[in-house]
Amino acid sequence: MAIKEGLRPGGRSARVQESIHSAVRALLQEQDRASLTVPQIAARAGVTPSTIYRRWGDLPALLADVAIARMRPDGEPADTGSLRGDLRAWAEQYLDEMSSEPGRNMMRDIQACATPGYCVGIISRQLQIILDRYPDEPNPGVERLINVVVAPTVFRILFASAPLAVEELYRLVDIALGQ
Amino acid sequence: MAIKEGLRPGGRSARVQESIHSAVRALLQEQDRASLTVPQIAARAGVTPSTIYRRWGDLPALLADVAIARMRPDGEPADTGSLRGDLRAWAEQYLDEMSSEPGRNMMRDIQACATPGYCVGIISRQLQIILDRYPDEPNPGVERLINVVVAPTVFRILFASAPLAVEELYRLVDIALGQ
Structure with missing residues (x-):
C-alpha cells in the first residue's frame, strides 16, 4: 500500500x-x-x-486505509501496572474491535490490498509501547505476541464458528509470556 | 455450510x-x-x-466446498516416528498449500461462506490423527495446535508481507508442545 x-x-x-x-x-x-x-x-x-x-x-488500498484510520487506536494502550495486565487489556480490546462489523470490513479490505503489511505495523507499534514499559521483565518480543495472541484472534473470527472466548485469549497471553 | x-x-x-x-x-x-x-x-x-x-x-459455500475438495489431504498425515516430527511435517505441508494460489483462493472462498467452520473441522481431524499416534506423550490438544501453529501460518499469509519461514514454523510447533 x-x-x-x-x-x-x-x-x-x-x-x-x-x-x-x-x-x-x-x-x-x-x-x-x-x-x-x-x-x-x-x-x-x-x-x-x-x-x-x-x-x-488502487481502490482496495484506499478502502483499507479508510478502514484502518477508523480502527486506529486513538492513544497509547492502557497502562494497568503490569505487563500481563497491559497485554490482556490490549488483546481484549483488539478482540472486541476485530469481531465488530467495521473490524471485519477492515480485514476484508486489507486482504484485497496488494501489500497488506501496513496493519501489522500499527499493531507492532502498539505492542512495542507495552513491552517498553517493562524493561526488567522477560521480553517475549512483538513477533511472538503477534503469532500467539493476534493471529489466533483473527483466525477464529475469520474461519471458526465463534470468536475466541476471553479466557482463551488470556491463556494465549500466558503462552506468549512463556507461563 | x-x-x-x-x-x-x-x-x-x-x-x-x-x-x-x-x-x-x-x-x-x-x-x-x-x-x-x-x-x-x-x-x-x-x-x-x-x-x-x-x-x-449459496454460491460462496459451493465455491468453498470445491476449493476444499481440491486442497483436502488425500491420506493420513506423514508418520515420521515422533510427535514433533509429525507436527513439523504436517505444518510445513500446510504452509506450502495455503501460500499457493489455490490455497489463497480457498481461504477467500471460505470467508465468503455463511458458516466457515467446516475447514477447521478438516484440520482438526488431521491433527487429532497425529496426536492419537502418541498416547504416552504430553498432549497439547488440537485447539492449542490450531491457535499456535495454524493461526499464525494463515495470518502471515493473509496480512503480512511474507509467509512464515520454516524455522519460525518449527519454533511455533515447539511453543505449542510447551518446549
Whole structure:
C-alpha cells in the first residue's frame, strides 16, 4: 500500500487525504462498497482520480486505509501496572474491535490490498509501547505476541464458528509470556 | 455450510456432487470467478439450480466446498516416528498449500461462506490423527495446535508481507508442545 506516513497535520497533503477519506465514508453511507469507484470518490472529494491512484495505487488500498484510520487506536494502550495486565487489556480490546462489523470490513479490505503489511505495523507499534514499559521483565518480543495472541484472534473470527472466548485469549497471553 | 458428509462413494448423491464440482472446475478454467452464477453451473452439470441451493445454500459455500475438495489431504498425515516430527511435517505441508494460489483462493472462498467452520473441522481431524499416534506423550490438544501453529501460518499469509519461514514454523510447533 503506497501510503506515506508522517504527514504534517494540517498540511496540504493531510487536508487532501482527509477530504478523500470523508468522501469514502460519505459514499459508503449511501451505497454498497462493491459499487464504489475511484472517479466517483474523486468527484465527491474535489480531486482528480490520478491524485487517488498516485497516493494509494488502487481502490482496495484506499478502502483499507479508510478502514484502518477508523480502527486506529486513538492513544497509547492502557497502562494497568503490569505487563500481563497491559497485554490482556490490549488483546481484549483488539478482540472486541476485530469481531465488530467495521473490524471485519477492515480485514476484508486489507486482504484485497496488494501489500497488506501496513496493519501489522500499527499493531507492532502498539505492542512495542507495552513491552517498553517493562524493561526488567522477560521480553517475549512483538513477533511472538503477534503469532500467539493476534493471529489466533483473527483466525477464529475469520474461519471458526465463534470468536475466541476471553479466557482463551488470556491463556494465549500466558503462552506468549512463556507461563 | 450445508455440506452433508459421509456420502457413499459411487452413490447417486456422490455422483451428483461430483458432476457439480466438475462443472465449477471447468467453468473456472473459462471465466473469472466473480462472473460465475448458480444457474450457469447447474446448466453445465445437468441439474436444476434448486439442487445446488438445497445442498450448499449459496454460491460462496459451493465455491468453498470445491476449493476444499481440491486442497483436502488425500491420506493420513506423514508418520515420521515422533510427535514433533509429525507436527513439523504436517505444518510445513500446510504452509506450502495455503501460500499457493489455490490455497489463497480457498481461504477467500471460505470467508465468503455463511458458516466457515467446516475447514477447521478438516484440520482438526488431521491433527487429532497425529496426536492419537502418541498416547504416552504430553498432549497439547488440537485447539492449542490450531491457535499456535495454524493461526499464525494463515495470518502471515493473509496480512503480512511474507509467509512464515520454516524455522519460525518449527519454533511455533515447539511453543505449542510447551518446549
